[in-house]
Amino acid sequence: MLNIDNLHATAADTKILKGLNLSIGTGEVHAIMGPNGSGKSTLAHVLAGRDGYEVTDGSVTFLDSELLDMLPEERAWHGIFLGFQYPIEIPGVNNTYLLKAALNARQKFHGEPEIDAAQFLRVIKDKARLMQMEQSFLNRSVNEGFSGGEKKRNEIFQMAVLEPRLAILDETDSGLDIDALKIVAAGINALRSEDRSFLIVTHYQRLLDYIEPDVVHVLAGGQIIKSGDKSLALELEARGYDWVLEETSSA
């Protein structure tokens, strides 16, 4: 589904990604762990098409298209979803309204009719229940005045409504209390399917107790330096990153 080949990216002339390779198959769940500042959010942003990064080398294909040639909204229409590490507040813009506009833009791109209003409301209600969100959240302004945990839950709610092909979740588990973590994990698990893939950035193996990843990667110094199964996450939790870094530098 996603194929990243030798990706180099800079921001403000600082080299951040330095030859990153990663391949995610359809229906797979990959977790990325790594020290602060190693480039995890940068990777997520570059994949989603955020301004301010320059790709200096490498390529990314997504479902047989050149991802890097597309505008951010085109990537969304093709099925990319980014759950933000720091979700943005948009005063005065109704949460539901944003989602409806987003869905309809995608429908239009694919030459399909607008979503029927009644059907849309049903979907919204269902997904809100899944995320155990109060109805009132739906009609509030996007993320405005939401607590940190509520914002994260809202990201997963949006993902559930938009039903992407590839969900990139950047530290969705950070700042969640234990109950919220379970809800978010249940939300993600409910969306796991044969034709949907996940790239989950996290610092804690705790999340992976609930969401079993197929592959765990370590991103450090702008590269994937180690990959393994979920036992790698347990090992990282116990031993930290130093041993992996040493292993690679001596190799």
Add this chain to the structure above:
Amino acid sequence: MPAKNSEVKKLVDKKYRHGFVTDIGSDTIPPGLNEDVIRLISRKKDEPQFMLDWRLKAYRHWVTLREPDWAKLDIDPIDYQDISYYSAPMQNDDGPKSLDEVDPKLLETYEKLGIPLHERAALAGVAVDAVFDSVSVTTTFRDKLADAGVIFCPFSDAVKDYPELVEKYLGSVVPYRDNFFAALNSAVFSDGSFVYIPKGVRCPMELSTYFRINEAKTGQFERTLIIADEGSHVSYLEGCTAPMRDENQLHAAVVELVILKEAEIKYSTVQNWYPGDEEGRGGIYNFVTKRADCRGTNSKVSWTQVEAGSAITWKYPSCVLRGENSVGEFYSVAVTNNMQQADTGTKMLHIGANSRSTIVSKGISAGHAQQSYRGLVKIFPTAHNTRNHTQCDSLLMGKHSGAHTFPYMEIKNPTAIVEHEATTSKIADDQLFYCRQRGLSEEDAVNMIVNGFCKEVFRELPMEFAVEAQALLNVSLEGAVG
């Protein structure tokens, strides 16, 4: 460079949808201003002596004044002798008696602007006074309103039909001595709307005036007077458009609202005069004096404005809160793009005890536009236990636009509670990216964010206007990002 020019023109055409000219014969007096011109205007309108006397007093005062220069506006000098002060579309000597006698070209013009004047086709529940250059073309639903005792007619009719009301209230809120542009307007004003709502009457329809400038080299100087007698209620809307021309045109209006005890006026404006092109050529100079006088206990006025057009806007709708418990509100969205400039805000003058006021101002600046909010909250010694809340937000788009805030406060009574909040934000790249990541195009994302920013003001507008205002904002900001 003809190719490039036509490209630019196409672009501007697309943005300003009301830029066409109606080709119609007109009775336009030659440019220039002196006492004879004023006499001529008054004679053309067949006015009683008191009107002519008042005009002449205003004119004699005006010649002693100089244009105000305190606003943060950069204006090319205006040659007041190069403007024609009266232009009327040709019609029979007495003017049309009914819609059937109105020139079809005029009806077509309003049709094109989305304001059908035939009552059958008209928006249900909205009566319209259509002012074309210096005269009122027609006023719809006059009979139906008359049944409720409501007077809604062109100002020039009111001068003849209700001289005692006009003489009593004209200039009682905005005297001709008020300022340079008010004095000029008082001397040369040609038409506008007149409204009287009798005691205890709730006006059965929305009233609206649609101002259209058509003729080149003319100014439009309209005057609106609304009197809400005790315990009455009215909602009034005003809209404005003009053709696209390379030269600037002057518009200097005066609006006076008289609100007696327990009465309420809700006054909404969607101002969309031609703003000029991208390089700042042409556009309307809009100098407006609007004031409401809340004269009695529990009088209430609410101004809502969406200012999207004009090359220059100079406008401060104000509230004189004389009555005890009187209430003044000002909700404003001002959008400036390209080379537009706006200096706008309000004055809240608290004289009566327990009077309350609210100011919500939203300014959006894009391109090279400059915008200022200028507001005065004045609490007189008599005004015990008054309250004001001011919220003033600016949104900047792009790197070259500017927003400025000039809040003035004069508080002469220690029991007053006056609060002021101000924010300036850039349309954040974060917000745009967030919306686009979800699947909105850049343009839709901008529109959504801007409309969200203006929501508190839009929800004060009557339904039909809110939709129009939103669409207008989107068109005005087309191409502002990216």
